[in-house]
Amino acid sequence: MTRRRIVIVGASAAGLAAAETLRTGGYTGELLIVGEEPEQPYDRPPLSKQILAGAWPIERALLRSEADLGKIGAEWRLGCRAVGLKASDHVLKLQNGDHIEFDGLIIATGVRARPLEGRAAFRNVHYLRTLNDALAMRSTLALEPRIVVVGAGVLGTEIAATARALGLDVTVVGPHRLPLHQFGHHIGERLADLHRSNGVDLRLGVSVTSIHGEDGGVSGIGLSNGETCSASAVCVAIGSIPVTDWLDGSGLKIGNGVECDAFCQAAPDIYAAGDVASWWHQGYGRQIRIEHRMNATEQGIAAARNLMGAAEPYCPVPFVWSDQYNVKLQAYGIFPSDGTFSVAADGAKVVAECRQNGRLVGAVGWNAVKDLRLRRQAIADEMLLVA
Numbered sequence: 273m274t275r276r277r278i279v280i281v282g283a284s285a286a287g288l289a290a291a292e293t294l295r296t297g298g299y300t301g302e303l304l305i306v307g308e309e310p311e312q313p314y315d316r317p318p319l320s321k322q323i324l325a326g327a328w329p330i331e332r333a334l335l336r337s338e339a340d341l342g343k344i345g346a347e348w349r350l351g352c353r354a355v356g357l358k359a360s361d362h363v364l365k366l367q368n369g370d371h372i373e374f375d376g377l378i379i380a381t382g383v384r385a386r387p388l389e390g391r392a393a394f395r396n397v398h399y400l401r402t403l404n405d406a407l408a409m410r411s412t413l414a415l416e417p418r419i420v421v422v423g424a425g426v427l428g429t430e431i432a433a434t435a436r437a438l439g440l441d442v443t444v445v446g447p448h449r450l451p452l453h454q455f456g457h458h459i460g461e462r463l464a465d466l467h468r469s470n471g472v473d474l475r476l477g478v479s480v481t482s483i484h485g486e487d488g489g490v491s492g493i494g495l496s497n498g499e500t501c502s503a504s505a506v507c508v509a510i511g512s513i514p515v516t517d518w519l520d521g522s523g524l525k526i527g528n529g530v531e532c533d534a535f536c537q538a539a540p541d542i543y544a545a546g547d548v549a550s551w552w553h554q555g556y557g558r559q560i561r562i563e564h565r566m567n568a569t570e571q572g573i574a575a576a577r578n579l580m581g582a583a584e585p586y587c588p589v590p591f592v593w594s595d596q597y598n599v600k601l602q603a604y605g606i607f608p609s610d611g612t613f614s615v616a617a618d619g620a621k622v623v624a625e626c627r628q629n630g631r632l633v634g635a636v637g638w639n640a641v642k643d644l645r646l647r648r649q650a651i652a653d654e655m656l657l658v659a
């Protein structure tokens with residue numbers, strides 16, 4: 273089928289990869305890219321690391337130069353939100369009232385930070401999803417000496433590590449007994465030790481019950497074990513929510529994200545990619561959604577190729593990394609709650625393997641880049657056995 277107008281909603285990692293793939297794949301029709309944020313596409317991983325630390329200028333986080341964006345040959349509508357879709361009519365509605373007809377659509381609207389429900393809004397309570405969030409958090413950290421990070425997942429522990437490097441007094445609060453609990457006991461213990469030895473006060477196995485303030489600014493939080501922590505700033509990192517509210521009434525199936533088949537297709541001529549997409553992973557034999565940087569690019573490419581007719585199931589070995597202090601954590605695969613872990617340690621290097629029903633489904637490395645790469649292949653091989 274010859275397509276004449278393809279629209280991409282979401283001008284970030286997944287949307288950009290999709291746009292470039294359409295062009296390198298030979299698509300010569302109109303290409304419209306709609307993005308809510310006013311900035312050119314930028315990378316999010318540095319936001320909790322180099323940008324928050326003030327070590328990089330903002331420009332270094334941009335995903336492409338102005339010249340390279342120009343080469344894509346697209347019309348960019350930045351600072352403009354898509355507010356509605358009629359999937360069966362192939363019409364998209366924009367915030368400014370425009371109705372855009374398309375014959376191909378890729379949805380790449382990502383996720384937003386999950387709010388700490390029912391808590392009073394105080395000054396110096398921050399979330400971290402966008403460049404503006406990172407700059408606002410950075411300004412606060414420059415002035416406020418005592419921060420509490422709510423959430424002990426990848427993002428919460430990264431914020432804590434960056435804040436400690438800035439010399440702040442840091443407490444991390446999390447509901448599980450270990451940070452990054454999904455990676456198993458051994459990695460969780462190591463990470464907890466790493467944070468404690470760097471001076472972080474870990475309060476684990478507790479949740480936040482109240483936030484206190486004075487003169488409109490936050491002054492502390494109350495915990496489920498009855499303790500309180502004083503704080504001059506609070507950074508909330510308790511997960512995220514797929515940005516699908518604008519798709520209400522669109523006719524698309526929305527569950528944990530935009531529900532897609534094995535080809536990233538949500539409806540005829542409509543595909544989804546990146547953090548917002550939930551798709552049928554043939555290797556794992558179930559619907560999954562991944563909030564990992566590499567997936568955003570790979571799925572953006574896959575969705576664009578399939579929109580152009582490739583008909584290739586998208587079946588990656590998921591990959592995520594996190595940099596904290598002098599440790600590089602990397603993980604391939606998935607880590608189901610009923611997974612069992614086995615650990616191989618060689619000096620400072622550790623690899624924890626996760627098995628489900630005897631099958632290798634995931635592996636985490638602690639400063640073990642090369643060893644982990646071998647596990648990636650093993651995980652991929654086991655997937656083929658069930659695919």
Ligand SMILES: Cc1cc2nc3c(=O)[nH]c(=O)nc-3n(C[C@H](O)[C@H](O)[C@H](O)COP(=O)(O)OP(=O)(O)OC[C@H]3O[C@@H](n4cnc5c(N)ncnc54)[C@H](O)[C@@H]3O)c2cc1C
Nearest residue numbers: 282284285286308316317354381382546547563564565568
């Ligand atoms: C602080 C931080 C640190 C991270 N660190 C790591 C890391 O170390 N390793 C790792 O693997 N992953 C990391 N990630 C995750 C990674 O950045 C994401 O997986 C990736 O950005 C997802 O890309 P995306 O294009 O799918 O979505 P996003 O990057 O979320 O982009 C979606 C875009 O769509 C726009 N949008 C939303 N709704 C609309 C609408 N209605 N109309 C128009 N535009 C809309 C949004 O404004 C946004 O610009 C990190 C994420 C954050 C926030």
